[in-house]
Amino acid sequence: MDVDVVVVGGGAMGSAAAWQLALRGRSVVLLEQFREGHHVGASHGATRNFNTAYAEDDYLALVSEARGLWDGLAKEAGTRLLDLVGLANHGNVARLREVRSAHAERGIASHFISAKEAGERWPGMAFRSDVLFVPESGRVRAAEALRVLRTSAEAHGARFEYSTPVRDIRVLGDDRAVVVTDSQEITAHRVVVTAGAWTSKLVGTQVPLPRLVVTQEQPAHFTPINGSQLWPSFNHAPDPGDPHDDYWYSPVYGMLTPDEGVKAGWHGVGPVTDPDARTFQPEPVQLEALRRYAREWLPGVDAESAVPISCTYTSTANEDFVLDRFGPLVIGAGFSGHGFKFTPAIGRVLADLVDGIDAPHRFSGRSRA
Numbered sequence: 001m002d003v004d005v006v007v008v009g010g011g012a013m014g015s016a017a018a019w020q021l022a023l024r025g026r027s028v029v030l031l032e033q034f035r036e037g038h039h040v041g042a043s044h045g046a047t048r049n050f051n052t053a054y055a056e057d058d059y060l061a062l063v064s065e066a067r068g069l070w071d072g073l074a075k076e077a078g079t080r081l082l083d084l085v086g087l088a089n090h091g092n093v094a095r096l097r098e099v100r101s102a103h104a105e106r107g108i109a110s111h112f113i114s115a116k117e118a119g120e121r122w123p124g125m126a127f128r129s130d131v132l133f134v135p136e137s138g139r140v141r142a143a144e145a146l147r148v149l150r151t152s153a154e155a156h157g158a159r160f161e162y163s164t165p166v167r168d169i170r171v172l173g174d175d176r177a178v179v180v181t182d183s184q185e186i187t188a189h190r191v192v193v194t195a196g197a198w199t200s201k202l203v204g205t206q207v208p209l210p211r212l213v214v215t216q217e218q219p220a221h222f223t224p225i226n227g228s229q230l231w232p233s234f235n236h237a238p239d240p241g242d243p244h245d246d247y248w249y250s251p252v253y254g255m256l257t258p259d260e261g262v263k264a265g266w267h268g269v270g271p272v273t274d275p276d277a278r279t280f281q282p283e284p285v286q287l288e289a290l291r292r293y294a295r296e297w298l299p300g301v302d303a304e305s306a307v308p309i310s311c312t313y314t315s316t317a318n319e320d321f322v323l324d325r326f327g328p329l330v331i332g333a334g335f336s337g338h339g340f341k342f343t344p345a346i347g348r349v350l351a352d353l354v355d356g357i358d359a360p361h362r363f364s365g366r367s368r369a
Contacts, residue, residue, distance in 0.1 A: 003027040005354055006179045006188040008166050008202065010036075011043030012142070012340055013332045014194035015149040015160075016347025021192075022156035024351060029186060030158060031179065033165035033198075040275075041196045042312045043146060047139045047257045048340040049233045050082055052108055053089045053132065055098040058360045060106050062345045069344035070140070077148040080141065085230075087137035088118060088125070091237035091251070096132040103134075110134040124229045124262070124300020128239070139233050139255045140341060149343075169193075169203060169329070177328040190354045192330045197275035197312040199333040207326040212334050213315050216273040218282040219265025220308045221257060222294050222301035229300050231256035236297065247289055252297075262301050264294060268313050268337050275312055282308040313337040321346070323363035325353045 005021050007014045010032030018030045034040055050070075052063050067082075074081040089096055096112075103110045115127035150160055168180040169191055179186045195202050197214040204212075224231075233255035238245035254264035271283055287308060294303035316322060316334040323346070324331050330353045332346060339346065349359050358364075 001029075001184060002187045003029050004188065005029075005190045005192060006031060006186050007192045007194060008169070008179065009194035009196060009198075010160060010162065011041055011194065011196055012146060012149070012343045013335065013346050013350070014192070015146055015153065016343045017192045017194060017332065017350040018158045018160070019149045019153035019156070019344075020347040020351035021354060022153045022158040024355070026354070028153070028158040030153075030160045031164045031166055031181065032160070032162045034163065036162045037143075042314070042335070043142070043196075043340070044311070045309065046141065046143050046260060047255055047263065048142045049087065049235070049253055049255055050084075050138050050140045050341045051087050051233065051235060051338075052103070052134055052137050053087065053096075053099050053235055055095070055102040056362075057102065057106070058362050060102060060108070062342050064106070064108070065348070066342045066345040067136075069348070070145075073145075073148050073152065073344060076152060079144060079148065081145050081148065082140060083138045084136055085138040085256070086232040087134045088122065088232045088234045089132040089134070090115075090118070090127055090129060090234070091239055093129050095237065096130075100132055108134070109136055122230060122232060124224065124226070124231055124298060125234065126297045126299055133232070137233060142340060145343065166202065169206070171206060171327055171329065174327045188328070190328050190330055192332065192350055192354065194332040194350070196333075197314050199314065199331070203329060203331070207329055207331060209331065209333065210316050210322060212322075214273055214275055215268060215270040215313045215315065216278055216280075217265065217268070217270040217311050217313050217337065218287060218308045219263055219311075220287065220290055220306040221261035221263050222298065222303065223261050223305040224256075224301055226300060231262060231300075247292060249286060249289060252293055261305070261307070262298065263309070264290065264298065266290060268315050268319070270313070273312070278310070278312075280310045282310070321363045323349050323353065323359040330354055
């Protein structure tokens with residue numbers, strides 16, 4: 001079989017790439033090793049933060065583009081993909097001032113409120129210092145987003161094949177590669193690899209990727225004590241030098257996931273793992289520290305009700321994404337636990353790379369190999 005593009009990996013980024021390529025009239029086959037809706041990788045779950053709290057202009061440009069694309073997808077599908085409940089950022093106020101300045105330059109609405117006002121507005125949370133509130137942020141309906149991306153991609157001619165592991169990718173030249181599965185060989189001008197935790201296993205010997213570290217993360221859902229309380233999404237950084245935060249493993253992120261509870265988690269500090277040999281069991285010391293965080297900072301939840309979730313992060317050293325092309329191979333990797341909000345814009349960048357248009361320099365894998 002010959003096609004324009006094979007996409008390897010059917011999570012958020014692969015689905016978005018297939019969607020964008022199909023919109024451009026390319027013949028596209030997406031191959032996913034697991035069944036649809038599996039919980040083995042990084043894209044499953046009902047919600048993700050939609051967060052614009054970046055100070056870096058290239059990230060702000062990408063998330064602003066993503067917002068428009070999310071809205072367009074939602075309109076096309078007749079559904080809602082973003083819940084703009086707002087996002088409260090607190091801790092490390094010096095960094096938040098940098099974010100606010102970057103927002104002002106880009107015309108992104110955000111403003112500081114005092115810890116007292118924040119506590120009165122959101123009594124389920126505790127605050128120590130000023131809070132940067134971003135009203136046009138909130139959460140992405142992640143599971144629904146995957147469904148909509150696939151539906152739109154298929155409506156424009158893409159084909160999605162699940163339970164189809166890729167066994168080999170053979171590069172035949174700058175404009176030709178062969179993708180091998182158990183049942184077929186597909187020849188393509190480009191192969192987009194969005195394989196998450198399996199990226200290095202699949203193409204690490206063929207392209208000069210930066211080091212990608214796979215960790216098993218364990219956020220948890222906590223049961224709200226009062227179901228009528230309002231909850232913004234949130235990011236909470238430890239205050240530099242404050243001994244009260246010494247037990248923290250990292251900044252904390254979270255959001256209300258309807259019907260599941262308030263999700264909260266450490267960021268990118270889980271045990272390093274092989275994606276094919278995961279335990280799916282929470283690391284008990286980190287989980288107890290997360291419960292302690294909930295007791296101290298989330299008074300609106302039952303801290304002992306924690307239901308751990310298991311997912312993978314695939315992280316670069318500086319948490320920047322890898323979006324690059326090497327001959328016929330286009331790589332999207334290293335989304336480091338903060339990529340989902342950007343999904344439709346990442347799909348556009350990957351489709352551009354297929355068409356020979358460079359990604360923003362920050363995301364060049366070659367510059368960090």
